[in-house]
Amino acid sequence: MRTDQHAMIQATSLSKRYRSGHVEKVALCQVSLAIPRAEFWIVSGPSGSGKTTLLALLAGMIAPTEGEVVLDGKSITHLRDHHRALARRNLVGMVFQEFALVAGMTLAENIFLPLVPQGGPGETERQRVRALLERFGMAAYARTQVERLSAGERQRGAIIRALVADAPILMLDEPTAALDTENVRIMVDLLLSLRAEGRTIVATTHDRRLTEDPRLNGVLRLVDGRLER
């Protein structure tokens, strides 16, 4: 297989099928893509088109039925669970549609969660998080329990968590689903500033406020698990 030397995220003939008894459901079929470093791409499509499945495959959260995913030049498809978890921690920062913050924990505790298995945050990570909290206007909420935050605040918290390990790739699932126009603008500005720092960003959405934004690098459209060209 030819590997695109400039692609930060590369998928080749990616398929995902789910089996339920004797019935097989095709969630994704032969998807190939290459997203260059420091670009911001959107994966759009109607509900059930396979956007979230594609994102989960690209992030190494599930294994494909067929095909391969290469992140920053390293294939993550055939890694064992142990190494795939490390790839998720070190290469990909993931922001989930419902933010996936742990209720009962403060925002700071949630942000530092990825670092717990390696002994918790060091001084470098603390400084990085302090700077991100300031930059995202969240410094005042560090010790607030996440269930007390608004949707916009929780999303910004989730983005900070995705950046805590300084991963070069940021993936967001339906990032504008719970946001008003003003918060969409704030979030896109933040994401563009992250792209300017060299991060590669992929977000799934069917929100026109994002898909029609001319500042983004491109839009991939998924329909029934296949990429439209």
Add this chain to the structure above:
Amino acid sequence: MKRQLALIRFALGSAHRRTGRTLSLAVALALVTFGYSSVLFLTEALRSEFRLAATALPDLTVQSLVAGRPALINEEQLPAIASIAGVVAVQPRVWGYYFVPAMSGNFTVVGVDTDAETVRRDLSLVMLEGKLPGASGEVVLGESLAAFLGLEITDAVTLPVGRAMKRLELVGTFRSQVALWTSDVILMNVADAREFLQVPPGQATDLAVLLSTPDEASVAARKIAELLPSARIVDRQLMSRTYDLTFDTRGGMMGGMLLSALVSFLILAWDRLTGVGPGERREIGVLKAVGWRTGDVLIARLWENTVIAVYGAVPGILAAYGYVFLARAPGLAEVLLGWSSIYPALRLTPAVDPGQFLVLLCLVVIPFVAASLIPAWRTATHDPHGLLRGAA
């Protein structure tokens, strides 16, 4: 180390976040630990009490049996026993139980020959206060018994002897590591003891035989049995083993009964732990999605349940200690002591064997912590995407 500390901190936070689950498991664990610890503490304390008491027994005790029951023994047998090779001394002993109807309690009356140098020496080692009983009417009590009766030295008490009353003056108190002795023993001179217990001159409760080589007690016992075919000869070492066996058996029976409680607890624990709810599944999904490995999730869960085990087991053990050694194990002591009632109430000397904690660890804590790992492992091996979407 740093990694483990971070995981422990996370586990502590998880245990506090899931207050309901933590509390219900800790309370159930505390109850089971309390039950097992109580039996273990009481068994070990009684065993050590009787073991200590057994060390003061003569090497052999010769009792006469009539109709299969202990009866007074004739002192005529003394020279014949003393002539057996290996026998150092034979001492006739006058002692027995004295029932005080007003207190509905038995006391152990022991006649001591204070003219005998060995008796003087032994008693001087345990005397707490006062002097040895010499003249008629003088008694020495164990300190617990004196305290229970509210008597101080020079106080007098009148007790019935047959149809008459006898005035006794407390001239001293003694202490002993054996709580059983200080709880119910009354020392007096041999003549008074004979009067109280109605033992005629020339007869004794039993004969205490001291041997030059206690390990050869069985040989001396066989020779005494040849001389006195109807006598019962009690070997001290045999007696210690019998006590051990008795308490092992009773402790084991109680342990067996508590097994059902342990099983119930493990079922409850299994139910609570296997029923990984949607919130917990989602949390495991989050952890895996942000880069935790299955092993990290399991270690965190292991620490979390160790925390719960400590929350449950420590209060259970402390409560059992208080129940046995401060409250005197009401309800349980009767079961382990069998038919006998000790009056005044026996206050046991705390005796805790570190091995008991190992038993507790193996029976309760380890199965609990291990039981928690299987459901956590089953959940953590799913992919994070499925866990977060609630599909796994």
